[in-house]
Amino acid sequence: MERVTLRxxxxxxxxxxxxxxxxxxxxxxxxxxxxxRSLVDERRTEVDA
Known part of the structure; x- marks a missing residue:
């Protein structure tokens, strides 16, 4: 797993x-x-539609 820093x-x-x-x-x-995960799944669904 990678570490990601965000603000x-x-x-x-x-x-x-x-x-x-x-x-x-x-x-x-x-x-x-x-x-x-939810964001990625949502975008994937939009692209597939």
Missing amino acids: IPRQQVASVEQLVETGEYPNRSEAIRSAV
Whole structure:
């Protein structure tokens, strides 16, 4: 796995932290990986349509 550094607004970090705190994701990294997977899948679906 590769490490990627990114900068996002504090409010978005807080939103991700809330998802972790409520147990939806085990940690921030997994929440962000899930978001990236969703984006890639969505774009792939748009291209295939």
